[in-house]
Amino acid sequence: MPNNEAGPIPAPFRDAVDSIRRARFRSELSVSDIPSPSSLSPYSLALSADVTPARHDEDSELGTGRFVLLHDPDAPEAWGGVFRVVCFVQAPLETDIGVDPFLADVAWSWLIDALDTRDARYSKPSGTATKILSTGYGELADQGDGAQIELRASWTPDDSDVSSHVEGWGELLCMLAGLPPAEGVASLSARRAARDV
Template sequence: MPIDGGSGTSAPFEQARASLESARIRADLVVTSIPSPTQVAPYSIALAGDVRQKVHGEDSELGTGRFILLHDPEGQPAWDGDFRVVCFAQAPLEAEIGTDPFLAEVTWSWLTDALDARGAKYTAASGTATTIVSTGFGELAEQGTGAKIELRASWTPTDLDLAAHVEGWVELLCMLAGLPPAAEGVSVLSARRAGRD
């Protein structure tokens, strides 16, 4: 089943959509099509990803993220092209890891390494990595101290092999959640969607 998103037709956008559908998704990640933004570009696709692990018979969320592909046939100067990928990834951390001064740099390098390892070609990459450490008080005191890492990034793909970009984002989500790098146990995105609809 095709990925939802966008309206009208654009040959490059349809080629990009087909490429996204061929992305290989890890079995421990659930990826779904979600409503995409309509104000930023004429064409867009949005995906949500959630890493889940069985704990005491229930699913507990380990990490979450969003992957958005934007396309403006006329291009946008800030993009340095006519396509732009925008992604978000977030995962909880142990409090002591959240205070590591190198965590933000490591998180950014995980994204670029994951993209590079899959052969994703891109330019004009930018982003922020934010560590949040929180302590509960009063009625929330039992939550104790916790932390999470958030990465917001964007880049311009330089070709329409966008499966590599989705696969890099998937690997980033799994690394943030503490899962080992994938070697086997992947499935095709379009097949996973068809099985759930």
């Protein structure tokens, strides 16, 4: 449910929410509304997604993510527009992939590819990609070594039709979870092969 504590919902935000409702996601992705932040902008909508979640209300062991659409009719200078998308995706990895020095670059390029493949129009992209390596000890020794990738990103959509933006986020989450890429987006193994040539 959109956050609209600032009063009547402006038409551009209503149009943006409608475009999100029309978005199409891969069948492996379960997407639902979650409470949206009220402190970041006057109007917002937040979604949660899990790749083939095993249990209701628990993050997927394959990949999880959040997508937040912010709207401020006053167009904050830092945004460069009246909308801002803020998203997060996280997925476990094989340890040998987690130590790849190019992993963060690949994760960021997958986001850009997923948006560009869908002709999403945007400006001011920013974000961080974080590789997490872990080793279990004591009672957690049986878990052994593990790795995760987290990508946090934001960008300014050029207009209120943000369906391609939310679809790109969903595709990124599926790819990080190890699902085959959609047409037009290179896989990690293809990028490795190109780099090794």
